[in-house]
Amino acid sequence: MKRPPKAPSITVSDVARQAKVSKATAARALGGYGRVSKTVRAAVLEAAKALDYRPNELARSMTTGRSGSIGVIVGDIENPFFSLAVRGISDVARRSGINVILANSGEEVEAEKSAIRVLMAKQVDGLIVTPAQSGDIAHLKEIACPLALLDRALPELDVDTVTVDDRNAALRATRMLTQAGHRRIAYVTAAVLSGDFRGAESSINTSTVRERILGFLDACREAGIEEAERDIHFGSGRSESAHAVLLQLLRSADRPTAILASDSVVALDLFKAIRECGFGIPRDISLITFHDADWTSVTTPPITVIDQPVYALGKSVAELLIRRLKGDDRPPERIVLPTTIIERMSVGRSPEAIGQGLNRS
Amino acid sequence: MKRPPKAPSITVSDVARQAKVSKATAARALGGYGRVSKTVRAAVLEAAKALDYRPNELARSMTTGRSGSIGVIVGDIENPFFSLAVRGISDVARRSGINVILANSGEEVEAEKSAIRVLMAKQVDGLIVTPAQSGDIAHLKEIACPLALLDRALPELDVDTVTVDDRNAALRATRMLTQAGHRRIAYVTAAVLSGDFRGAESSINTSTVRERILGFLDACREAGIEEAERDIHFGSGRSESAHAVLLQLLRSADRPTAILASDSVVALDLFKAIRECGFGIPRDISLITFHDADWTSVTTPPITVIDQPVYALGKSVAELLIRRLKGDDRPPERIVLPTTIIERMSVGRSPEAIGQGLNRS
DNA sequence: TTCATGTTTGAGACCGGTCTCACAAGAAAA
DNA sequence: TTTTCTTGTGAGACCGGTCTCAAACATGAA
Numbered sequence: 001m002k003r004p005p006k007a008p009s010i011t012v013s014d015v016a017r018q019a020k021v022s023k024a025t026a027a028r029a030l031g032g033y034g035r036v037s038k039t040v041r042a043a044v045l046e047a048a049k050a051l052d053y054r055p056n057e058l059a060r061s062m063t064t065g066r067s068g069s070i071g072v073i074v075g076d077i078e079n080p081f082f083s084l085a086v087r088g089i090s091d092v093a094r095r096s097g098i099n100v101i102l103a104n105s106g107e108e109v110e111a112e113k114s115a116i117r118v119l120m121a122k123q124v125d126g127l128i129v130t131p132a133q134s135g136d137i138a139h140l141k142e143i144a145c146p147l148a149l150l151d152r153a154l155p156e157l158d159v160d161t162v163t164v165d166d167r168n169a170a171l172r173a174t175r176m177l178t179q180a181g182h183r184r185i186a187y188v189t190a191a192v193l194s195g196d197f198r199g200a201e202s203s204i205n206t207s208t209v210r211e212r213i214l215g216f217l218d219a220c221r222e223a224g225i226e227e228a229e230r231d232i233h234f235g236s237g238r239s240e241s242a243h244a245v246l247l248q249l250l251r252s253a254d255r256p257t258a259i260l261a262s263d264s265v266v267a268l269d270l271f272k273a274i275r276e277c278g279f280g281i282p283r284d285i286s287l288i289t290f291h292d293a294d295w296t297s298v299t300t301p302p303i304t305v306i307d308q309p310v311y312a313l314g315k316s317v318a319e320l321l322i323r324r325l326k327g328d329d330r331p332p333e334r335i336v337l338p339t340t341i342i343e344r345m346s347v348g349r350s351p352e353a354i355g356q357g358l359n360r361s
Numbered sequence: 362m363k364r365p366p367k368a369p370s371i372t373v374s375d376v377a378r379q380a381k382v383s384k385a386t387a388a389r390a391l392g393g394y395g396r397v398s399k400t401v402r403a404a405v406l407e408a409a410k411a412l413d414y415r416p417n418e419l420a421r422s423m424t425t426g427r428s429g430s431i432g433v434i435v436g437d438i439e440n441p442f443f444s445l446a447v448r449g450i451s452d453v454a455r456r457s458g459i460n461v462i463l464a465n466s467g468e469e470v471e472a473e474k475s476a477i478r479v480l481m482a483k484q485v486d487g488l489i490v491t492p493a494q495s496g497d498i499a500h501l502k503e504i505a506c507p508l509a510l511l512d513r514a515l516p517e518l519d520v521d522t523v524t525v526d527d528r529n530a531a532l533r534a535t536r537m538l539t540q541a542g543h544r545r546i547a548y549v550t551a552a553v554l555s556g557d558f559r560g561a562e563s564s565i566n567t568s569t570v571r572e573r574i575l576g577f578l579d580a581c582r583e584a585g586i587e588e589a590e591r592d593i594h595f596g597s598g599r600s601e602s603a604h605a606v607l608l609q610l611l612r613s614a615d616r617p618t619a620i621l622a623s624d625s626v627v628a629l630d631l632f633k634a635i636r637e638c639g640f641g642i643p644r645d646i647s648l649i650t651f652h653d654a655d656w657t658s659v660t661t662p663p664i665t666v667i668d669q670p671v672y673a674l675g676k677s678v679a680e681l682l683i684r685r686l687k688g689d690d691r692p693p694e695r696i697v698l699p700t701t702i703i704e705r706m707s708v709g710r711s712p713e714a715i716g717q718g719l720n721r722s
Numbered sequence: 723t724t725c726a727t728g729t730t731t732g733a734g735a736c737c738g739g740t741c742t743c744a745c746a747a748g749a750a751a752a
Numbered sequence: 753t754t755t756t757c758t759t760g761t762g763a764g765a766c767c768g769g770t771c772t773c774a775a776a777c778a779t780g781a782a
Contacts (some may be wrong), residue, residue: 009505011768022732027770035773055480058422059768062737067419069462077451077470083444088467092440099479101430104451118460121418122430131741144370256687268655275659292627295656298636372738383762388739395741398760420738423767729778735771740764752754 010053017045030055061123069099069322070126071119075107076238079265080129081291081310085150088314089128096322098125100321107132107192107237113139120144124319133192136204146322152311153207153334161319162313162335166208169306169339170215173260173288176304176341177274178223181350182258182286182302186231186249187216188270189262192243193234207263212290216260231256236266246273250285257350263303264293271299279319292342309337371414379622380408388709394603419489422484430460431682432480433485434513435717436468438597440626442652442671443491444512449675451487452669452689457683468493468553468598474500487682494553495567509682514568514695523674523696527569530667531576534621534649537665537702539584542645542711543619547592547610548577549631551603552625554595568622573651577621594618607634611646618711619647625666626656628680633658643709653703662706 013213016026021040028034029044030053047053061067071087074082086279090100101124103115112132116139119127126146131137137154140147149161168188177185191209204210213232220228233249249255250273261267267289271281279285281301288304291295296303316335382401389395390405397405408414422428433450435443451461462485462576464476473493477500480488484570487507493497501508506716510522531548538546565571574593581589594610598601610616611634622628628650632642640646642662649665650657657664677696702704 009768012770013768015723023769024733024771025731027768028731031770035730040730054478055482056484056768057479058419058428058484060770062423062739062768063770065737077438077444078441078448080439080441080444083438083441086463087439087465090463094465099483100463102447102461104448104450104455117415118418121416122460123417123419238588268659271659293656295654295659298632298656298660300661352659370738373740374738384739385741385763386761388741389761392740396758396760401760420767421740423738423769424740457740626755725762725780725782727780729776730767731774731776733773733775735773737768739763741782742763744761744763746759746761748757748759750755750757752753 009057010048010051012053015051015053017046018051019044040220043206065123066125067123068097069101069122069124070128070318070325071101071103071115071122071124072120072128072131073103073105073112073115073317075105075132077102077104079221079255079263081151081263081308082292082312085314088311088316089150089318092315092318092322093229098322098325099336105130105132107190108132109136109139116143126325128317128321131206134204136167139244146324148317148322148324150317151208151329155207159332160317160324160334161332162316162320162337163207164308164313164337165311165338166211166216167215169290169308170212170260171219172215172341173304173306174216174219175222176343176347177260177286177288178219178225179346180258180286182256182354183223183225183350184231184256185216185220185225185228185258185260185350186256187213187260187262188233188246188266190237190266191234191238191262212262230317236269238265238357243269243273246270247276250274250277250279252286256285257352258347260287261289264289264291264296267303268293268295271303281346284351286347286350288347289334297344303346304344305342305343307340312337369504370417371412371415372417373414376405376409376412376414376444379412380405392421417438426484427486428484429458430483430485431464431489431628431679431686432462432464432476432483432485433489434464434466434473434480435491436493437470438463438465440624441654442624442669443529444511445671446675449677450511450549450671450679453676453679453683459683459686466491466493468498468551470494470497476503477501486685489678489682492567495565495570499718501672507682507685509678511687512569516568520693521678521685521695522693522696523677523681524568525669525674525698527572527699528576528579530651530669530702531573532580532620533576534665534667535577535580536583537704537708538619538647538649539580539586539622541619541647541708542713544584544586544711544713545592545615545617546581546586546589546619546621547594547617548574548621548623549594549597549607549627551598551627552595552623553598573623597630599626599630604634605631607631608637611640612636617646618713619708621651622648625650625652625657628652628654628664629656632664642707645712647708649708649710658705664707665705666703668701668703670700673698 012027016023026044029036077083090093093273105112111134128148129152129154130150147159153161153163228238274285290306292305292307296305346353373388374384377384387405390397390402440688463584466473470493489509491511492513508520514522514524622631635646642648651667653666653668657666
């Protein structure tokens with residue numbers, strides 16, 4: 001199957017022989033542990049250089065138990081949100097000499113489980129996960145190494161977690177919409193809800209999703225909007241069918257006049273769908289989205305966004321996890337990073353409000 | 362340093378003891394190699410399940426020499442081009458049960474070298490690299506495992522390579538510009554040129570960069586444009602200073618009337634800079650960019666792009682590399698994938714051409 | 723000079739798998 | 753019945769590092 005293993009790779013023993021010392025001594029000099037006299041160390045190092053010795057991390061990991069790498073499981077690397085967060089993680093990791101094994105769950109629990117299994121088998125020292133679902137988290141509880149959660153908290157899982165102030169962010173954004181006179185406001189997310197949603201927020205375990213919906217509903221309630229729940233749409237992922245659902249929503253008689261999108265991918269899809277329907281932003285529909293993605297500032301009109309500190313999000317989890325790897329055992333921390341709303345031009349007064357001359361401010 | 366290694370992990374020996382067979386037999390049943398009787402296998406598997414045995418991949422890799430993972434070194438995961446390509450790679454890899462260790466070079470050779478060292482030490486079975494520079498490739502030649510190049514070919518390195526038809530793509534795009542009457546056309550790239558560029562194409566070793574410039578110059582020559590070389594701008598990476606250089610370019614007296622951008626990140630920066638200068642696209646400046654990024658279709662006007670099969674690019678290298686890992690030893694392949702130009706609204710007639718009524722077609 | 727202390731070194735076990743080899747037992751061939 | 757395969761199993765070496773332990777040597781105090 002494999003080419004005659006051409007790797008007659010140089011080992012400590014080879015170096016030891018060359019330097020005329022014992023394997024143990026050579027290993028000490030090479031590995032930088034234990035005590036070795038200056039002269040011997042120099043000799044060993046020279047021999048190593050001459051032989052072009054390269055340590056085998058795998059073998060090292062075997063005995064130390066530490067692999068020097070962490071696993072990161074995200075929903076979708078293609079989503080700029082995740083790629084930026086991953087960037088934050090890997091920058092921190094590299095600085096600590098740790099490397100990152102990346103896995104995509106595609107937001108599917110089964111893929112997530114499998115990824116965990118594989119990464120654990122690879123003996124990663126720690127794991128950073130963005131849980132795809134909330135209901136099924138047994139596999140997360142079983143993880144034997146330090147675990148940290150990124151962007152999505154799980155109340156039942158008491159581990160280091162970094163999220164943003166989702167509820168408040170959603171509240172502020174939605175309020176911006178209600179204050180512009182909107183009464184039919186939709187919240188559109190790619191998250192998939194297992195089961196039916198009928199106002200039972202408690203059934204949503206993924207913090208990000210639940211908190212945002214809670215904030216959304218808070219604002220609606222505050223404005224006296226009833227049955228806001230019916231305008232919450234799940235499962236608007238990257239697919240033809242999701243796009244079709246969006247078009248249907250926009251073309252329905254009692255379509256929303258404002259939309260809050262849960263991430264920039266969904267928002268882009270919405271933006272296209274809105275245009276496809278011939279609607280104008282913000283004339284016919286107002287739009288706000290989570291994540292200040294590249295494109296949101298160059299569209300016409302530019303989109304008002306909830307700016308999340310994505311890079312910092314990644315940076316923070318990585319720091320938390322690495323600190324724990326180093327032996328820190330204070331109780332798990334739950335860091336909540338603040339968001340800011342960047343107002344651009346995608347929010348306008350509700351057509352109805354204008355028509356009725358209501359709510360002017 | 363580390364918590365008292367709480368990992369009294371279950372090993373084959375434990376399972377063997379439980380199943381009352383020898384370690385060797387248990388290993389055979391568990392590892393699925395050699396011959397084991399049905400009954401014994403069942404017993405071992407049951408014992409393994411009871412004990413919740415999980416194989417240690419590291420140990421396995423040690424003896425087999427295979428680690429079951431490949432390393433991928435890209436310039437910048439944040440760039441949608443790379444994240445999409447990585448997606449292609451990891452999809453293929455997962456299907457083969459191989460996982461991906463990702464590293465960012467930040468387009469810096471030193472980081473690239475270091476990443477290679479680390480990944481080699483981790484005993485990756487193969488490596489996919491997007492070489493940051495072209496001059497300094499000694500470290501790539503020294504790589505002991507199968508290597509494949511993504512998006513950028515290196516003539517001196519005879520390994521599996523997947524690129525796109527850069528020269529022809531640049532030629533067609535530039536021709537589109539010359540045919541619209543443009544005479545001052547700039548090519549803007551993030552690539553950094555070591556040394557000075559004075560028409561010495563041969564000094565550029567990175568195929569992608571060289572081929573595109575060649576195509577660009579072909580088209581210029583074809584249109585009788587002289588000294589097109591002076592309008593080639595390197596180093597427009599993601600930075601404040603790069604942006605400043607762009608602004609300066611756009612504000613100069615003899616600014617270009619059309620620009621070809623080498624990737625969507627540069628193009629977005631250009632788009633913003635052009636707007637910042639108060640110019641209209643395509644009225645004052647025409648723009649074409651490589652890579653059909655998300656945002657290019659939603660700007661006003663939407664941007665004409667050279668659509669590269671990015672996902673396929675990743676998919677192909679991964680397939681090539683994995684095939685080689687499996688023992689295939691036919692000579693290295695160089696696959697060139699075709700691109701198509703998606704015409705949108707960012708190309709207009711040159712202001713001069715309009716003024717002089719020239720070149721109408 | 724002798725004993726205590728400290729430094730440097732080598733021998734060999736160990737990590738958790740794979741794999742070679744020898745041997746036993748049953749099946750098929752002589 | 754004896755010989756030859758075939759199949760299933762166990763003992764133990766091995767991968768390439770780390771690490772424990774004790775021996776060898778050096779140094780300083782008594």
